[in-house]
Amino acid sequence: MNDTLFSEYFIGELQQTAGILSGPLKIAGEIILLPEFEGIRKAIESDQFQLSMDRAATKNREFKNGNTKKHPPAELVVALFIARHFYNNCYGERGYSMLCENSSLHQFIGRLGIGKFPSRNTIHEQISALSEHTLTLFHQAILNCVKACDLDDFSAVIIDSTAIKADSSWPVDSALLKNLSCKVMKNIQKVHDKLPCLERRGIPLKRLQNYCDDMSKLDFVISMFKGKKGAKKMRYKSYTQELLPRCRKFITRLEKVLPKIKQHCSSIKSSMLDEDFSRFIDKVLMVEHRFKMAPEDYDAKTARKIYSMSDDDAAFIKKGGRETVFGYRPNFAFSANGFLTSFILESGNTSDSKVFADCLVENKKMTVESAMMVSVDDGYSSATNLDYAIEQGVELVSISGSKGKKLLGEEIYESENYQLARNIRSISEAGISKMKNYHNLERFTVCGLKRVRQETLISTIGFNLERLYQLLSQIELQVAA
Structure with a gap:
């Protein structure tokens, strides 16, 4: 065992710790003292710089300040994403209150010389800004500690796969068509409501709204077929003779209204409207293909698949x-x-x-x-x-x-x-x-492949810190015996 990495005094302290966050934070506190943490610090500061640029872009402002002094120090960001793992509901009011009461986190923050506990928004913003590269560097630092302590030589590899639920409801075509059309309608309505009275009259939305209402009613009707005798035939009839024709009418009408609406909104808002409309069309084509009603040039293998409102991946x-x-x-x-x-x-x-x-x-x-x-x-x-x-x-x-x-x-x-x-x-x-069961991977709480990989990396770091804490504590128990 490398005494310069984790001394017997440190392991003795580690053995006496209590609470789910205490041991992992103590080990993280030792890692940030290692020379290799300098690379992790630079990666975190680079993520914070990107965050500042994204803030400016969101507000349509030019980013001028080239430093990251207004952001929390890298050591605190490390403590926050570790705490976020063990208190996965810390973005909510109750979870944040529990996090604020954690004495181990307060001690860690106190040693950094920070007097004020970070707000919920700060925690969420800083963790969300972390790149996969940054988290991978910290993950590798933990594995290096494991090797340095002779706890594993990584010569053996056991590989297995699993299925993890997405942060999305089970895909139902009628419900997705309804929700996608309502989303398009809602965003158009927001722009329409801000127009002067005369211009609003020139862009009537009543027919579009009627189509949306029809789709909502048909979704309810289709959902009630479940478990009934002849449900498959009734569902087929409702889709092919009622829902899909309504969708096509909605698309035809929207192609006339959308160009007029886009004249009165920003380029960002215009792109959002185009994307929402495109997703609706792609979903309609998917459902038409399912019922053999899609155009002849539709290629199911290359076409975009829409299974969720929130997670396309x-x-x-x-x-x-x-x-x-x-x-x-x-x-x-x-x-x-x-x-x-x-x-x-x-x-x-x-x-x-x-x-x-x-x-x-x-x-x-x-x-x-x-x-x-x-x-x-x-x-x-x-x-x-x-x-x-x-x-x-x-x-x-x-x-x-x-x-x-x-x-x-x-x-x-x-x-x-x-x-x-x-x-x-x-x-x-x-x-x-x-x-x-214990590291928040029964179901993801974020959407999109990028965020899902980030959450998996944070869970991996939490899992390995906990395992390292357990093995180091056992070594001390063996020495004491």
Whole structure:
């Protein structure tokens, strides 16, 4: 164990800590004293600079001040995103009150010489501004501490995937068409209401509003078919003979009204209206394709898919014989000692076998170590993946299940080392279960791939800090004994 990194005195203090935030903050406090934190500080300040520029752009002002003195120091930002992980409802009034009462966070802030506790808006703004690059640097700093303390050498990699729900309701075509049309109508109405009386008369919206009301009523009617005898036929009739024709009339009318409305709004607002209208058209085409009513030139493979009002990157995740989930399918890589070393998270329902190579590359990038042993389930089974792992210097590639047995051969599959490698797959299963149940990954609370990856990184950092805290405390217990 490297005594200069975490001394026995520090571990003794760590053992006496109480509360979910105390241990992780103490370890973070030691990390910010390391030389490598300078790179993290610069990355945070770069994010804050970008935040200032975005503020100015939102207000249509020129950004002139080139420093970040008005922003919190980088050390405080680190404490805030760690606290945000363990108090995931801190943006709400009750959660923020609980965060304000946390003595560990107050002590950390006090040591920085800051007398005022940051507001809810500041916490939200600073955490949202953090880039994936910044969070990755801090994640790598934690993994470097793990290696320096000889708690793991990252020679073993256990990979598994899971389905995580998106922050969105289950997609229903009629409801989405209703909501998208209402959104377009609402934004147009805002511009229309600010026009002088004579100009408002020249752009009547009554017909558009009637179409929106019709779609809302039809959505309700369609929703009431569920569970009834002949529901499929009734639903088909309502979509093809009533809802979709109304949508087409809405589009035709909007194509005449929208150019007149756009003459009276800013370029940003005009772009928003165009995007809302485009999303509505794309959804109408999707539903028409479902009922074989789409134009002949419509290509379902390349067309934009609209499944949600808030998250365009979420998809239907089908994993084995389990219940279909609307959300994301991350692949997590764990070490032999239970640390989450890396993850692959993209939009869509990509099969495990297709991301195996990416998982190994990302794991090596995060740990700066080549894996000697890899353990996966039969979802990753393929001769290509096995050959790739061997080319990368992996000495033992364990693939469980019937597919793995067929690929590896019975003799190798039943050997002692391969049985041991299969047994440690429980590390990934337990890790994913803990991430979902205790680290806020049962369901995402943000939308869009960028924000989802950010939230997953923060959860990964919180998970690893907690694991590091547990192992360091156990070492002290063993020394004391």
